[in-house]
Amino acid sequence: MSVSTLASFEYLERLPERDQSLSLLSRLHIVTITAPSRDDPQKVSLTKNFRASLRLALTGGGEQQSFGIPSHDSTASGVDAEFLDNYARERWEDILHFVVNSVGNSMRQDGTGPPTSVRLLLEAGKLVTTGRRSGGGITQAGFSFLLQEVNAQVWALLLLWIENAEKMELESVEVLSFLFMLGSLELGKSYSTATLSASQRAMLKYLVDFGLVYSPSSTPQQFFPTRLSTTLTSDASGLRSVSAGFDDALKSESGTKGFIIIETNYRLYAYTNSPLQIAVLALFTKMGVRYPNMVTGRVTRKSVANAISHGITSDQIISYLRAHAHPQLVKAAAVNGNPVLPPTVVDQIRLWQIENERMKATAGFLFKEFETQKEYEGCARYADENGVLVWKNDAKRMFFVTRHEQLRDYLKSRKARNDSQ
Structure with a gap:
């Protein structure tokens, strides 16, 4: 050319x-x-x-097998597209429930939860926090993660996985290549693990945890890609709800309808029975009565302050309410030429954030000038576990605590232990 x-x-x-x-x-x-x-x-x-x-x-020629090798073994009974969709949905909702931190111990109501590998990855990506300083839970980045469409959520998690590949003794380039191969596979078909390298087999274990792949325990020599992996390279967009949006990602139907109505008196009505959607609302709403297909609540100063304490911003709350507004609310706003959300509610949510951003004085002690990163991380972790950590800056290796007695004893014992070695 x-x-x-x-x-x-x-x-x-x-x-x-x-x-x-x-x-x-x-x-x-x-x-x-x-x-x-x-x-x-x-x-x-x-x-x-x-x-x-x-x-x-x-x-798909050559030795690379970019479209995978179909398995010629007998397929495990009951494994079809519907089964794979249900499997992927359960796995992904486990992850979203952990991010929302809606149920005690970050688990679903049925007692399940994401594997430890997924939890550590979410913590490494700062989508959730642990420790007593903030009580643990969702972060600003985690709430942004929930606002994304499902395909973007999957890629966000996979990019975190790629960034941490070396810690898992995996090659980043090989991980990315394997993901693109998964995107070209066909839903409902079984593929052989015989031609996979040792590192690719190790990758499969993580992808099973994410819900991108199903590996039957009865036939470990084959695996099935779920719809989450076969749509990795698609340009699907507009799936903005949390669980209903995921349902649309697993189907060929159009986008999800909104379900939230909020009034000028801050009363909120959500037409949903999804535990996950209700848990997201509970992050910034004081929940009231729950009916079979609807919940009520109120957006209050305290509920918004609680959300802000986890790093969620007023703009994120407003964006979530606007993105999930009920169709009748959207229609009425379009007919009358008014905004979808009541301006008084929008302004008040922003004002509540400003109130929480005012300067607050806290008496305490500043620790800095640590000799090594390991020493700094150990002391900061100890302070957080004891509930005295108020603020920290990892880049400058300094943190602020309300009490220093326990930390002083910890530093002395640490120094004595190092001297004895």
Whole structure:
């Protein structure tokens, strides 16, 4: 293809960006660019090796097996698309319940919860916190995670997994390659683990925890991709609710309808029976009566302050209420030319956040200038576990506590232990 033809594409009209991209592709030996001459125009073409590898990847040929190897063993009984959808839904809702921290010990009402590997990953990604300083629970990043569509939530979790791959003794490049392979598999079909490398088999265990893959205990030599993995490379969008949005991700139906009505007196009515949606509302709402298909509540200063204490912002609360507004509320607003949410409610939620952002004085002690990162982390963790930690800055290795006696004794015993070694 000539460079002039390439330049005619609308998204490649800007010269600096186009030239920079072509230069990068050339340095990576993905394309070759001929020298301009009077007789022949300057041309761009794929290099021979890249072209051959791309063809194999697109057709599933070669040794890479980019479309997986179907299993020829007898399929486990009862494993069909409906079973895989239910399995993936249960796994993913376990994760969302843990983020919301809706039930005691971060578990669902049936006593289950996400595996330890998933919990540690969510904590590493700062979607949830642990410790006595804040009581644990959801963070600002965690609430933003809930506001995303399901496909974006899955990728957010997978990106955290990739970032922490080295700690799990996995190669980031191989992890990413395996994920793209999963995106090309077919829902409801079984695939063989015989051709997978040892590291890919290790990856499967994590993907089972995420709900992206199902591996029958009776036939461990095969695995089934769920709809969460087969749609990894799709461009599905608009699934903005927490559990109802997930239902739509598992079906071919249109987007989810809203379910929340809020009045100027801060009374809230939610037409849902989903424990997960109710748990999300409870993060910033004082819940009232629960009916078979509806719950009532009120947005109060205390409930908003509680949400803000976990890092949730007023804008996030407003965005959630607006995104899940009942269709009748949206219709009435459109007819009358009014905003979907009552302006008095929106303004008051923002004012309550401002109230909580006022400066507060706390008597205490500042610890800083630690010799090593390990020493700082150990002391900060000890202070948090004892409930005296008020503030910390990991970058500057300093923290502020309300009492110092226990921490002083801890530092002395730590120093004595190090000296004896």
